[in-house]
Amino acid sequence: MEKKVRYDYLVKALKGADEVQARRFAAAMALGIGWGGISRIVELTGMSHSTIEKGIREIQDKERVEKPEKLRAEGGGRKKVELKDQKIIDDLEIIMNENTAGDPMSFLRWSSRSTRKISDELKSLGHDVGPNTVARLLKERDYSLQVNVKSFEGLSVEERDAQFQHINEEVKSFAKDGNPIISVDTKKKELVGDFENDGRTWLKSGEPRKVNAYDFRSMAIGIAIPIWNI
Numbered sequence: 001m002e003k004k005v006r007y008d009y010l011v012k013a014l015k016g017a018d019e020v021q022a023r024r025f026a027a028a029m030a031l032g033i034g035w036g037g038i039s040r041i042v043e044l045t046g047m048s049h050s051t052i053e054k055g056i057r058e059i060q061d062k063e064r065v066e067k068p069e070k071l072r073a074e075g076g077g078r079k080k081v082e083l084k085d086q087k088i089i090d091d092l093e094i095i096m097n098e099n100t101a102g103d104p105m106s107f108l109r110w111s112s113r114s115t116r117k118i119s120d121e122l123k124s125l126g127h128d129v130g131p132n133t134v135a136r137l138l139k140e141r142d143y144s145l146q147v148n149v150k151s152f153e154g155l156s157v158e159e160r161d162a163q164f165q166h167i168n169e170e171v172k173s174f175a176k177d178g179n180p181i182i183s184v185d186t187k188k189k190e191l192v193g194d195f196e197n198d199g200r201t202w203l204k205s206g207e208p209r210k211v212n213a214y215d216f217r218s219m220a221i222g223i224a225i226p227i228w229n230i
Contacts, residue, residue, distance in 0.1 A: 013025070022047075023054060024055045025055075026047055026051070026055055027058070027059050028055075038052050081127075081128070081129055081133055082137065085127055085129075088122065088127045089137070092118070092137060095121055096118075115135045118138075119131045186225050187226040190225075191220040192222045193220045193222075
């Protein structure tokens with residue numbers, strides 16, 4: 001009981017210490033306990049194993065202990081890239097507006113660019129940014145990864161990207177000349193005829209609409225391409 005109370009007072013003392021002092025103090029407590037000391041101090045202080053192990057290494061390194069360590073001021077971490085480079089957001093929006101699916105105001109309705117490709121484009125424009133930062137910036141602006149989940153397409157990613165880049169250049173050319181541009185989103189092709197489809201319709205009880213047992217294309221009147229959005 002006496003030992004537990006003593007440790008409680010030591011833990012309270014940590015609250016008034018800076019990060020270096022707290023780390024080394026906790027490490028000294030762990031060394032004092034001996035076997036199982038690190039786990040015990042982790043339990044008492046909430047510090048991580050790696051933090052206490054770092055403190056132990058620092059204590060055992062006499063030169064490092066004697067040399068004062070520069071403390072990081074509160075809120076003094078690395079600034080976000082958009083705070084240091086305000087133009088990066090504008091350039092990111094330009095890239096995404098030309099290569100984003102689901103935005104009716106964008107020329108293209110598809111994007112196959114990864115965060116790495118986007119970061120490479122931003123670097124070519126003079127912005128020092130990596131894929132992880134690009135992912136954070138996109139997420140903060142309500143972009144999602146849904147675009148990149150599509151699969152089982154006929155064209156490879158490289159062919160598809162080249163195809164849509166060509167379309168985008170043509171669209172820009174038409175827009176520059178003041179010509180109208182129509183963007184049409186379609187759903188998957190549907191067979192026209194007596195085929196089973198999802199959904200329900202109001203009919204007399206006990207009189208369901210009969211449809212073909214098989215969905216063979218040869219049995220269809222034709223093939224329809226439903227329009228989702230214009």
